[in-house]
Amino acid sequence: MMTIWGRLTSINVAKAVWAARELGLQFERIDVGGPYGGLDTPEYGALNPNRRIPTLDDDGYILWESNSIVRYLAARYGAAGTLWPADPRARGLSDRWLDWQATSFGPAMGPAFVGLVRTPEAQRNPQAIASSVEQVGRLLLLLEGVFADGRTFIAGESFTMGDIAVGCAVDRWFLLPVERPETPALAAWHQRVASRPAAQGILGQPLQ
Ligand SMILES: N[C@@H](CCC(=O)N[C@@H](CS)C(=O)NCC(=O)O)C(=O)O
Structure with a gap:
C-alpha cells in the first residue's frame, strides 16, 4: 500500500505524484497542507518532523523530501532505463x-x-x-x-x-x-x- 501525503497544487507533491504515475504505481494521495492544513498534528509530525509536504508511505517505509522521493521511486520501481538510468x-x-x-x-x-x-x-x-x-x-x-x-x-x-x-x-x-x-x-x-x-x-x- 502506497500513500503520498500532500495537496497536488504543491510543486513538491506534483513531482512525487508525477514520478509515481510514470512508473505505473498504485497509490492513494491524501490532501494535507495549504488550505487543507493538517501538518501540525501529532500524527503528521510523527510521519514527517519537518511538517512539510510531500511525505511518502510505501508499505510502512516513510520518506520525505520530494526529490529524495522521486529518486527512491525511480530506483525502486523503475525498470532498467526508465526514470533512473542504469549507467x-x-x-x-x-x-x-x-x-x-x-x-x-x-x-x-x-x-x-x-x-x-x-x-x-x-x-x-x-x-x-x-x-x-x-x-x-x-x-x-x-x-x-x-x-x-x-x-x-x-x-x-x-x-x-x-x-x-x-x-x-x-x-x-x-x-x-x-x-x-x-x-x-x-x-x-x-x-x-x-x-x-x-x-x-x-x-x-x-x-x-
Ligand atoms: N525541500 C522540501 C520542501 C517541502 C515544502 O516546502 N513543501 C511546501 C509545499 S511546496 C509545504 O509543505 N508548504 C506548507 C503547506 O503547503 O502548507 C521538499 O522538496 O519536499
Missing part, C-alpha cells in the same frame, strides 16, 4: 537536475512565485519580484542552451527523473504573468513533457 554516468546527468532544481531554480523563482501567487497586491515587494524574474531569466537561457543540441529530454533521448523536477518548476514559471526571454527549444521540451499521459492534471494547472 552511473547517465544517471548523474539526470540526477544533477534534481539538485539544480532544488538549489538554483527553486530559490530563484521563489520570490516571484510567492509574490505574485500568494501575496495580496498591496503587500508585494516589486524589487524582490523583479530580481527573481531576472535571475530565472538567466536560468531559462541556461536551459535553452541545454536543449539547443536537439536533445529530446533533459539528460538525452530518454525521459528520466531530471525531467520531472525541472518540468514541474518550468511549468509553474511559464504560467506566471512575467516577462521571459525567448526560449523555443525549452518551450518545445516543456510541451513534450506536459503532454505525457502521466503529467495530465499535474502540469498546466492554475497556480495556487
